[in-house]
Amino acid sequence: MTVSVSIHENYDRLSEQVARIFARHLLNTPDTTFGFATGETPKQFYERLAELYDRGFLDFQQLKAFNLDEFYPVGPDHPKRFKRYMDRHLYDHVNVDPRQVHVPDGTTDQPEKEARAYEEKIRRSGGIDLQLLGIGCNGHIGFNEPGSAWDSETRVVSIASQTREQYSVESEPLPDQAITMGIKTIMHSSRIVLMASGTRKAEIVNRALNGPVTREVPASILQLHPHLQVCLDQQAASRIDESYTNDEDPVERIEQEVAQS
Numbered sequence: 001m002t003v004s005v006s007i008h009e010n011y012d013r014l015s016e017q018v019a020r021i022f023a024r025h026l027l028n029t030p031d032t033t034f035g036f037a038t039g040e041t042p043k044q045f046y047e048r049l050a051e052l053y054d055r056g057f058l059d060f061q062q063l064k065a066f067n068l069d070e071f072y073p074v075g076p077d078h079p080k081r082f083k084r085y086m087d088r089h090l091y092d093h094v095n096v097d098p099r100q101v102h103v104p105d106g107t108t109d110q111p112e113k114e115a116r117a118y119e120e121k122i123r124r125s126g127g128i129d130l131q132l133l134g135i136g137c138n139g140h141i142g143f144n145e146p147g148s149a150w151d152s153e154t155r156v157v158s159i160a161s162q163t164r165e166q167y168s169v170e171s172e173p174l175p176d177q178a179i180t181m182g183i184k185t186i187m188h189s190s191r192i193v194l195m196a197s198g199t200r201k202a203e204i205v206n207r208a209l210n211g212p213v214t215r216e217v218p219a220s221i222l223q224l225h226p227h228l229q230v231c232l233d234q235q236a237a238s239r240i241d242e243s244y245t246n247d248e249d250p251v252e253r254i255e256q257e258v259a260q261s
């Protein structure tokens with residue numbers, strides 16, 4: 001299987017392209033289920049989506065969404081809480097139904113139970129139609145750190161020290177655990193868009209796409225997903241094997257593939 005890779009001039013163009021993929025999907029299927037990610041990378045993507053809503057192009061009323069992960073434990077007002085991130089970057093700006101958009105509850109005192117219930121909620125809603133992923137510098141997807149089992153479901157995990165460094169803020173200590181969708185949960189999504197920006201991601205993007213499929217690089221499993229679209233800016237693409245052709249407008253082709261499968 002060939003991985004579809006689109007390479008964009010810069011972060012702005014990358015964000016625009018990823019927003020187009022999700023916007024188009026939502027227009028075609030208003031009651032779809034998205035899987036959302038947090039972090040630095042998708043910030044402008046959410047901004048673009050909110051803009052499309054403002055301009056009257058998108059309606060989020062029927063959307064269902066599940067976020068990949070959440071820190072554990074977090075207080076309701078923790079600055080790094082992903083629930084807050086989603087409200088700030090998207091949900092406060094569009095007409096989502098708050099009962100239909102989900103982030104694992106990092107404030108609970110029963111995290112294992114929350115993780116099992118979250119997995120079940122995804123299953124009951126019919127699974128994720130389109131999942132957005134970032135990639136950590138160590139190859140993690142969600143908080144599935146190196147070594148994660150391929151058949152893992154939503155569960156409580158320890159956060160790798162490299163990841164903690166990436167996220168840490170001086171003002172608030174970072175929780176050392178998280179609740180994350182598992183690798184299996186992610187791989188069950190019908191379509192996946194992996195988004196990466198900047199030279200700090202170049203090396204791991206190449207290992208994930210061109211290296212062996214190994215638990216040491218959790219994102220490498222994505223090579224086996226039948227409908228994966230990798231969207232990069234030029235910096236993140238600077239180390240990938242030249243044999244990848246730049247598939248600049250993959251939306252239509254992937255939609256056809258999904259329709260035929």
Ligand code: PGA
Nearest residue numbers: 039040041042134135136
């Ligand atoms: P970033 O995080 O977008 O902040 O680089 C991505 C990730 O760690 O998955």
